[in-house]
Amino acid sequence: MGAGHAHGRLYRAGDSIVHRLPPQCKLVAVVAFTLVVVATDRERFPAFAGYAALLIVVAAVAGIRPPFILRRMTVELPFVLFAVALPFLSPGPRVEVLGVWLSVDGLLAGWNILAKATLGVVASILLAATTEPRILLLGAARLRLPQLMVQIAMFMLRYADVIVEEMRRMKVARESRAFAARNLKQVPVIARSAGALFIRSYERGERVHLAMLSRGYTGTFPVIDDISASRWQWGIAGTLPLTALAILAGSLL
Amino acid sequence: MHVPDGFFTVPVSVSAAAVAVAGVTVCLRGARKELDDRTAPMAGLVAAFVFAVQMLNFPVAVGTSGHLLGGALAAILVGPYTGVLCIAVVLLVQALFFADGGLTALGVNIGLLGIVTVLVGYGVFRLVTRFAPRSRAAIGIGSFTAALISVPVSALVFTLLYAVGGTSSIEIGTVATAMVGVHTLIGIGEGLITMVAVSTVLAVRPDLVYGARALARPLLLRRADGSPIPADAERAEPRRRTRPVLIGGVVITLLLAGVVGFYASSSPDGLERVAADTGFDTQAKPHDLADSPLGDYGVKGVENERISVGLAGVIGVTITLLAGGGVAWAARRRTEHRRRAGRSAADA
Amino acid sequence: MNALRVSGLAYAYPDGTQALFGVDLSLERGERVALLGPNGAGKTTLVLHLNGILTPGAGQVHVGGLEVGPARLREIRRRVGLVFQDPDDQLFMPTVREDVAFGPANLGLRGSELERRVKVALAKVGMAHAADRPPHHLSFGQRRRVAVATVLAMEPEILVLDEPSSNLDPASRRELSEILKNLDVTVLMVTHDLPYALEICERSLILSGGVVVADGPTPEILADGELLTRHRLELPYGFAVPGAQ
Numbered sequence: 059m060g061a062g063h064a065h066g067r068l069y070r071a072g073d074s075i076v077h078r079l080p081p082q083c084k085l086v087a088v089v090a091f092t093l094v095v096v097a098t099d100r101e102r103f104p105a106f107a108g109y110a111a112l113l114i115v116v117a118a119v120a121g122i123r124p125p126f127i128l129r130r131m132t133v134e135l136p137f138v139l140f141a142v143a144l145p146f147l148s149p150g151p152r153v154e155v156l157g158v159w160l161s162v163d164g165l166l167a168g169w170n171i172l173a174k175a176t177l178g179v180v181a182s183i184l185l186a187a188t189t190e191p192r193i194l195l196l197g198a199a200r201l202r203l204p205q206l207m208v209q210i211a212m213f214m215l216r217y218a219d220v221i222v223e224e225m226r227r228m229k230v231a232r233e234s235r236a237f238a239a240r241n242l243k244q245v246p247v248i249a250r251s252a253g254a255l256f257i258r259s260y261e262r263g264e265r266v267h268l269a270m271l272s273r274g275y276t277g278t279f280p281v282i283d284d285i286s287a288s289r290w291q292w293g294i295a296g297t298l299p300l301t302a303l304a305i306l307a308g309s310l311l
Numbered sequence: 312m313h314v315p316d317g318f319f320t321v322p323v324s325v326s327a328a329a330v331a332v333a334g335v336t337v338c339l340r341g342a343r344k345e346l347d348d349r350t351a352p353m354a355g356l357v358a359a360f361v362f363a364v365q366m367l368n369f370p371v372a373v374g375t376s377g378h379l380l381g382g383a384l385a386a387i388l389v390g391p392y393t394g395v396l397c398i399a400v401v402l403l404v405q406a407l408f409f410a411d412g413g414l415t416a417l418g419v420n421i422g423l424l425g426i427v428t429v430l431v432g433y434g435v436f437r438l439v440t441r442f443a444p445r446s447r448a449a450i451g452i453g454s455f456t457a458a459l460i461s462v463p464v465s466a467l468v469f470t471l472l473y474a475v476g477g478t479s480s481i482e483i484g485t486v487a488t489a490m491v492g493v494h495t496l497i498g499i500g501e502g503l504i505t506m507v508a509v510s511t512v513l514a515v516r517p518d519l520v521y522g523a524r525a526l527a528r529p530l531l532l533r534r535a536d537g538s539p540i541p542a543d544a545e546r547a548e549p550r551r552r553t554r555p556v557l558i559g560g561v562v563i564t565l566l567l568a569g570v571v572g573f574y575a576s577s578s579p580d581g582l583e584r585v586a587a588d589t590g591f592d593t594q595a596k597p598h599d600l601a602d603s604p605l606g607d608y609g610v611k612g613v614e615n616e617r618i619s620v621g622l623a624g625v626i627g628v629t630i631t632l633l634a635g636g637g638v639a640w641a642a643r644r645r646t647e648h649r650r651r652a653g654r655s656a657a658d659a
Numbered sequence: 660m661n662a663l664r665v666s667g668l669a670y671a672y673p674d675g676t677q678a679l680f681g682v683d684l685s686l687e688r689g690e691r692v693a694l695l696g697p698n699g700a701g702k703t704t705l706v707l708h709l710n711g712i713l714t715p716g717a718g719q720v721h722v723g724g725l726e727v728g729p730a731r732l733r734e735i736r737r738r739v740g741l742v743f744q745d746p747d748d749q750l751f752m753p754t755v756r757e758d759v760a761f762g763p764a765n766l767g768l769r770g771s772e773l774e775r776r777v778k779v780a781l782a783k784v785g786m787a788h789a790a791d792r793p794p795h796h797l798s799f800g801q802r803r804r805v806a807v808a809t810v811l812a813m814e815p816e817i818l819v820l821d822e823p824s825s826n827l828d829p830a831s832r833r834e835l836s837e838i839l840k841n842l843d844v845t846v847l848m849v850t851h852d853l854p855y856a857l858e859i860c861e862r863s864l865i866l867s868g869g870v871v872v873a874d875g876p877t878p879e880i881l882a883d884g885e886l887l888t889r890h891r892l893e894l895p896y897g898f899a900v901p902g903a904q
Contacts, residue, residue, distance in 0.1 A: 088414065089414050096415045133410055170317055171318055173317070174316045175317050178317070178413040181414075182406060204339050210358050210400045211400045214356075217352075217358075217360075221360065222363065256508060257512060257515050260516070261516075266751055267352040269743050273765060273810065274813065276732075276733070276765065
């Protein structure tokens with residue numbers, strides 16, 4: 059997880075058909091697509107190429123540029139390292155690749171994790187890039203995500219900005235006094251600033267919340283604007299997982 | 312430790328999702344008791360906070376860095392049920408908005424990083440603070456121990472899941488060694504950060520720490536001229552039903568340490584053999600502690616390697632628990648001693 | 660029946676700090692009462708009990724005969740409108756209109772009735788022209804008036820204001836006092852601005868050390884210099900209570 063998580067960077071404003079789809083349709087589409095990907099046998103290489111092509115089409119339609127996606131893909135780095143190590147560490151029969159003896163099973167396992175994780179990550183990146191976080195949560199609420207969790211998530215998003223901003227300030231303050239996190243001895247310093255950060259952000263949000271409660275807020279934002287989806291919109295969103303399913307079926311023939 | 316799509320087999324992902332749904336449902340019910348109007352945004356803040364501190368990578372060993380899991384922290388700050396919900400929300404948001412952790416692995420992630428860390432963390436916390444329910448020091452120590460133990464236990468459960476349904480064929484011993492080793496180090500960092508963060512909040516806004524509710528004092532009533540109104544009777548402190556959580560947490564911890572350790576060593580020479588196969592071991596240096604009784608996670612003098620490693624896990628956890636409990640007990644003795652001294656001084 | 664009755668209210672924060680030590684007070688319907696007291700007297704803590712945000716450690720709060728408790732929070736919060744000290748805590752929606760609509764929408768109103776509530780409330784505070792503007796583009800005095808409107812839109816029976824005159828320039832101060840005097844609701848105004856209390860409220864209470872230590876007509880309370888000094892309250896330099904000796 060790299061720095062710079064402020065969610066202003068996640069969403070790319072736009073007016074494509076992908077942007078305009080109701081959030082619940084996109085959510086279902088992405089989850090269904092990922093399920094198809096995960097269920098695909100690791101040796102059906104052409105199917106994975108087909109899935110990748112599908113995501114490229116979605117990205118092109120939504121106007122999301124490759125550099126943006128590549129930058130965001132760094133989140134899967136730890137597992138990429140694991141996947142790359144697999145061919146060296148796995149037991150079993152070995153093949154020679156470019157002069158190195160590698161485990162066949164390890165190669166396949168590494169490929170499996172790499173391919174599926176990457177497709178899942180890119181699908182999620184596209185979802186977040188075309189849907190505002192608040193709207194995405196409304197979509198999740200429509201899909202019967204428990205109200206309490208939606209509420210926690212709403213507060214979380216509101217606090218996240220405050221916290222990230224405060225963290226950046228405190229980091230600057232620390233580093234301008236020649237502090238850098240180098241070893242375990244510095245954990246207490248980070249921990250103390252974490253505690254201070256917590257109280258600073260809490261007190262900012264607490265008063266707003268009390269004022270909301272006083273006006274009858276009971277945990278759900280009154281939804282005045284409707285986000286219901288038409289059958290047509292479900293149809294469009296459905297093309298992603300359905301095409302993926304068709305690709306899977308095709309590869310089985 | 313956010314598991315991506317495709318890391319575990321479909322059956323494991325699906326069962327983990329079922330467990331996660333069941334766990335979250337239980338927590339939704341339980342959270343109603345923990346949350347009131349004032350603490351609802353706390354849950355959101357804790358979620359945001361856990362999310363933020365997971366970004367703080369701290370170095371654990373040469374070339375490796377880890378981040379907080381935050382389960383113990385969340386449980387201590389907002390209570391165990393709400394704590395699980397917070398972590399679940401963090402993981403959901405990470406999967407949806409940040410592509411961190413796969414959507415199909417969400418069940419696995421909620422189970423490992425949410426349910427396991429909270430259950431173990433809160434169980435250990437209650438166990439430690441039970442011996443010194445009325446001091447801040449005890450809460451600090453409890454926080455440290457809780458976080459410290461919760462991380463490697465979570466890593467052990469990961470290993471267990473991997474044994475059942477990992478998609479690669481690396482021997483479980485290798486995975487266990489790597490996971491537990493690294494996560495014990497992460498646990499120390501997590502313990503320190505949790506302890507200091509909880510203590511800081513406790514010092515400034517003690518009302519925000521769920522785990523410190525026992526510190527509240529009974530009310531006084533006064534008349535307009537300031538003279539006290541005698542209370543009817545000292546209100547009995549409400550006894551919370553902590554025993555089930557407590558015992559559950561400890562049993563699970565010990566069980567995991569033992570059982571997983573047992574399985575982990577089913578290929579006793581896991582990493583070593585693979586390393587030898589690939590020539591890695593020429594670079595590896597023997598660890599300084601390898602000769603200590605628990606070095607290399609085995610107990611010397613126990614013939615069966617599997618039992619030995621399982622035993623090492625149990626012993627390790629027990630020692631940590633006893634150490635934490637002992638310090639808390641000592642702290643309690645001191646406060647009680649001081650209180651008694653204060654009372655006799657007032658009598659004189 | 661009293662509009663508001665507080666009896667034996669005591670409260671300690673979970674850290675053990677006790678803020679209220681047995682508060683007794685009652686308000687008649689249509690009364691405007693000032694709650695005076697130094698910093699740290701427990702004024703804000705008391706206010707947070709009036710609509711059930713804090714739960715009493717001992718004692719009760721009754722609003723129009725209804726005891727404040729977890730089961731009736733929605734009705735209590737409709738009846739008791741709280742205007743917080745800092746309008747920026749109260750205003751968080753993108754436009755003034757949405758902000759004023761937030762309360763009545765939480766009560767379940769939609770469509771034309773919601774629209775009417777917003778319009779009436781904004782007209783009462785003279786801010787109808789600003790309905791579509793973002794709150795943070797308004798002046799501080801305007802923001803405070805919008806904050807009052809957000810509460811009025813819920814048509815409360817009791818309006819509770821926390822330090823309504825703080826940080827206002829003289830013109831905004833006068834505009835707000837005229838608005839408050841023309842409202843047809845019970846008003847409880849928490850303040851240490853004594854002239855403002857005298858201008859708006861016929862009756863005053865002094866809260867000090869977590870208990871009510873004085874209760875009477877505002878001119879009498881303010882004329883008792885010794886009482887004021889004892890509770891760290893002071894009239895501004897050169898200010899004399901009209902009609903007092």
